[in-house]
Amino acid sequence: MIVKHLDDILGTEADVDTNGWNSRRLIYRDAGMGYSVNDTIIKPGAELEMEYRHHFETVYCIEGEGELTDVATGQTHAIRTGTIYALNNHDRHILRANKGVHMRMVCVFNPPLTGREVHDQTGAYALSE
Template identity: 80%
Template sequence: MIVKHLDDVIGTAADVDTEGWTARRLIYKDAGMGYSVNDTLIKPGAELTMHYKNHLETVYCIEGEGQITDLASGETHDIRPGTLYALNNHDRHVLRANKGSHMRMVCVFNPPLTGREVHDATGAYPLTE
């Protein structure tokens, strides 16, 4: 059984901070679960273009508000607490957090992240074997 608290992750190597987001990696590849789970803060006013070519991601918003735009269709959806979106087709997208506060998201990745990934120039995480 794996039991963790967010306080166990903050300030460790599993707490990955970038200009637009901070991901606290709660479960990652070495746990052997077949997926990874992050508690992610999208920073206020951040606008992130992402394209997970190597991963599928499901995201559940628990705090804050923003929007997600599907770059293939141009369709934009509002995000607020209780909103879930799944990038089931490796969807290229733009995620925006409103300027007033961060968005806090629970993110599940398959295949699992190793724990230290950051987006490459295309907005993807690298695939690790």
């Protein structure tokens, strides 16, 4: 059984902070669960273009507001507390947090992340062997 609290992650190497987001890696590949779970803060006003070529991601917004744009179609969706979205086709997308408001997301990845990933120049995470 794995039991953790967010306080156990803060300030450790599993607390990955960048200019646009801060991802607290709660469950990752070493847990052997077949997926990983992050508690991620999208910083106010951030605009992140991403495309997870090697991973599927499901995201559940638990705090804040912003929008999600599908780059292929141009369709934009409002994101607010209670919204869930799944990138089931390795969708290239742009995630924006409203200015002055962060978004807090629970993110599940398959295959699981190792815990230290950051986006490469294409907006993807590398696939770990």
